[in-house]
Amino acid sequence: MKSTFLITVILLLSVQLRLNNGVNTDRSFAAYITVNELLGSTPRAPEKNDSIATGHKELKKAPANTVKKEKLKKNKRGKWQNKLSSANQSNLQLHKRVSQPGIFTAKGAVQFDFDQHELRDIEAFNQVMHIADQLLFDSTQRVSIAGYTDNIGSNYYNDSLSSRRAENIKDYLVELGVNESQIHLSFNGMADPVSDNAGESGRAENRRVEFVLFAAG
Helix, strand or coil: HHHHHHHHHHHHHHHHHHHHHCCCCHHHHHHHHHHHHHCCCCCCCCCCCCCHHHHHCCCCCCHHHHHHHHHHHHHHHHHHHHHHHHHHHHHHHHHHCCCCCCCCCEEEEECCCCCCCCCCCCCHHHHHHHHHHHHCCCCCCEEEEEEEECCCCCCCHHHHHHHHHHHHHHHHHHCCCCCCCEEEEECCCCCCCCCCCCEEEEEEECCCCEEEEEECC
C-alpha cells in the first residue's frame, strides 16, 4: 500500500510540474522537498555555485601554496643567474684581455643564421677543427670562446642565445678531443657589436662566436 501511495504522489507531482511550464527554482525545490519527505530522506538546498542555480561551477582561486612555489622558483632562478653572471663577467674580461695584440696566438670567428646556435656550413666547422688541432697539438694553449647576437629580441633571450652558441662550439671541441680545462667560455648577448645592426648584413656579422687562442701562464 505504502509503495502504491508513493508512486501515485510522484505521478501527481510530475503532472503538476509539466503543467506549470516555466516554474522557478524555488517551486521546483518545493516539489523536491515534498517527494523527499515522503521517501524519508533529508533534502539539501541548492547552493550558489551548483549548476541548478548558475549553470556552471564558479572558478576557484589558485591555492596559496602554488603562489609560494612560484616565488621560490623565481628566487632560485635569480640566485643561479647572479652566480652565472659573476663567472661570465670574469671570462668576458679574460676574453677582452687576451684579444689584445701581442697576447693571442690566433683568433677568428664563426657566424650563425638568425635565431640559430648550430654551425651553418662546412667552412665554419673547418674553423673549429683548426682550433681543435692547435689545442690538441699544444696542451699549454688555451682558447677563449665568446658568443654574441644581433639586436633583435630581448636582452634575456639574446643572453641565452649567445650562451647556446658558445656552448655549441665548446661541445664540438670536446667531441674532437680537446680537454675542457683548455676552454674558457663566455657570452655577451647583443653587446659589443662588430658591425652596424641597422642592416641585415651588419646583423649577420654580429651573430657570431669569437675564439681567441693564447698561451697559458
